[in-house]
Amino acid sequence: MNTKKYIRTTLLTIVLSLLAHLSFAQKAVVADSIDAEEAFGKKQVPQVPLEQCEHIDTCSIAKFAIVTKDGKQGIYDLEKHENVTEIDFDVADLFRRYVSEEGIEVFYFYVERGIERGTIGVVGENNQTVSVWMDNPEYVAKLDECTTIDSAIAQKCHDVLSEGLKSLDGTYGQVAVLDAQTGRLKAWIALEKDGEDYVEGKLLKQACSPRVLTLVGITPRLADINGSLKDKMDLCGGVYNIGDSISIRDHNWRSGGYGVMTCRQALTHKSNVAMFKILLVNRGDDAFCIWKKITSDEKQTNAMELAAVFNSLYQKNIITFPTLQADSVTEATIDRIKPLGRKYLQEVLIGLNKGDGIQASYAPKKVELAGIYGNYQGKDIENGEHKLAEMSFVGLFPAKKPRYALALFLNRPNEPIHDSKDLANGIVNNLVEWLTKHVQ
Known part of the structure; x- marks a missing residue:
């Protein structure tokens, strides 16, 4: 043979x-x-x-x-x-x-x-x-060749994320920190639950809260319709009827919602009615289809990507991504946001976390933050019931001249309910305050 x-x-x-x-x-x-x-x-x-x-x-x-x-x-x-x-x-x-x-x-x-x-x-x-x-389409990166990782920042992210996952009974978490001026990656950590412990996890794409992306995507459109943050609008008690038994509702509509507010106040209170009205003037008959897509469709991203996009939209006309190879980055031009639209976005993201902004009560006290929290409910594949919750944050600080961009996701069971305040006190503020002191 x-x-x-x-x-x-x-x-x-x-x-x-x-x-x-x-x-x-x-x-x-x-x-x-x-x-x-x-x-x-x-x-x-x-x-x-x-x-x-x-x-x-x-x-x-x-x-x-x-x-x-x-x-x-x-x-x-x-x-x-x-x-x-x-x-x-x-x-x-x-x-x-x-x-x-x-x-x-x-x-x-x-x-x-x-x-x-x-x-x-x-x-x-x-x-x-x-x-x-x-x-593997679910695994998005490995950091073996990235030379810009700061070991102290990475270790702090690991420790804070681990403690946060424990306190919120999380099953998976991911956090990324970028140098806001250069766009280079300083830390990117993923942890997953293994029994009673949390171990290093894969850097995965994850479902991201549409609430994070909706406000960021719509606010600059106010400039496109020649609007001003000082303009006033009627928020209709939290319910805006658009016909065919379809309505846009604010988070507090059951308690009477909001009345007349300036655009600044409405956006820093995350009013869905305000965002939809801006989109309606901007896109006319196409507004509802666009709204449905950006608020209902599951968004897949990762912490590094979200931090990079957010940082670029906030500061400049170029999106900068770390390549994860040595210290190199790639750049792509953004041409859809007017300078005035970017100014409005900056003011709203800062306003969310100060004064009467909806996130102000749990914003860090010693640094001005430009950032937004979001929540997303995932569905059980077999029966479509809400079983999982995703909590997220993306932001920059200090707000006027950002040094760091921070993004994180945390997956956990939907019960018991936790809100953004828990994520802020459990993870975000700890990292923001530590990183502020870490600046050399």
Whole structure:
């Protein structure tokens, strides 16, 4: 028998079968790389004795186990007493046994490593492997090559986020800090609940509260319609009827809502009626469709991206993003906000946190903050009920000449209810006040 030909045929069979069974991961599979024992050769896998492993989890098929060492996982054959793969995965899990028409028995494992995910097929007879890897669309970044991270800021973010998650019974949290002048990343931390503890998590895209993005997106439009923050508008007691039994409501409509206010007062109280009226004058018949889209559609972003966009919209006509490679950044021109519109946005974001602004009672006392809180209710996939809550904040400080841009998300069960004040006192103010002192 031609051994090399047999190996080649076996591995090609696995590759084809592997690609056929990857639909568990995503609807359309685009493999970034396929490793068939490095072009049909046999890899030499470092062998680690079981007694050196921290955990040994037997799979549903007892032939294999998932072994853990130094926080990494690998596949181990309990019958042959050998490591099938290196112990270098973040996640490994057996999900399928398959027997081909030729009688080849293959075991498939789902694996994750860094920002990639993949599937490994293991031939039962000889533990030859084939792996198919692709980018994981949920994982957005890794920081191995970023040289602008400030270790002190990163550690403080880790500690404060961990304590905040504990106090709010969070399941996942993410915080990012940028240098507001250069746009470079100073810290980006993600933590997730693991039993009673919080461990390092993946930097994921997350559902973001539309309340954060709506005010930021609509306020500059006041300049487009030649309006002024001093102009007065009737907020209709918190309910604005637009026909066909459809109405726009403020958060306090049940208690009578707001009456006549200046645009500044209305926006610094996060009035939906005020924002919709501005949009109505700006976009006419298209206003309601735009409103529905920006307030109802789930927005997916991450803390670094939100901080970068917010920082750029607040300060200049260029959006600056860290590339996460060394200290480089990319820039893109913003041409849709007039200078007067940016001035209005600045005044409103500062006004939210001072005077009679709706966030003033829990704003930090020793630094002027330009920022906004939001909340978002996620839906349970199976029955559509509200099960999860997302709490978020994005802002800059000091407001007049920003030094830092800060953004964070926190996911938690929807009950018991927590509001923005809890997020401010539990995480945001701690970081804002510490970072203000940290400025060199």
